[in-house]
Amino acid sequence: ETGVTQTPRHLVMGMTNKKSLKCEQHLGHNAMYWYKQSAKKPLELMFVYNFKEQTENNSVPSRFSPECPNSSHLFLHLHTLQPEDSALYLCASSQVGFRGISYEQYFGPGTRLTVT
């Protein structure tokens, strides 16, 4: 596997279900990100992990719970979601250098989530 992979690619879940999204990066990067992409909206940054430590939580509801066990893996645990949470969830990774600056993020293919 190369680049950034995400599983599953598609997920349909009810509002009472619990599920997890998985992301794995094979680029040796030290930072990973979760984004939400809804129709007609810009990409919304949800969480940032740098060296496995969460450095950003953009006021995301607690029904989304991230986990980063190491610098290559990132999970997004989902529970009691709402229909408006239906979206494409994208994972990305980058190499963050001096003073927190990184130039490029590499994205996975995304998980298309539908909440019924």
Add this chain to the structure above:
Amino acid sequence: TQLLEQSPQFLSIQEGENLTVYCNSSSVFSSLQWYRQEPGEGPVLLVTVVTGGEVKKLKRLTFQFGDARKDSSLHITAAQPGDTGLYLCAGADAGGTSYGKLTFGQGTILTVHP
């Protein structure tokens, strides 16, 4: 809060035409990236520009970073149906405290008709 205004939002043209997409901000960025995204897939990095005034070419695509590092443009020459997709610009914070955060524009949906 940094903002990136991307225009136009929608572009529908015929094969062979030229087009330009703009990305503007009042903030300075340490670098700016352009991505292309196809439906149901993640954005794919096209180019990164770092130096003010920098111009990069990728086949029929020309990318320019403004002198003040606040704006950028993407010009496509002789567009092809294969260029169809969502084009996103993203700026990296020049402040250095953002741990690699990017500010994304709203995107430009380009449709090239045969």
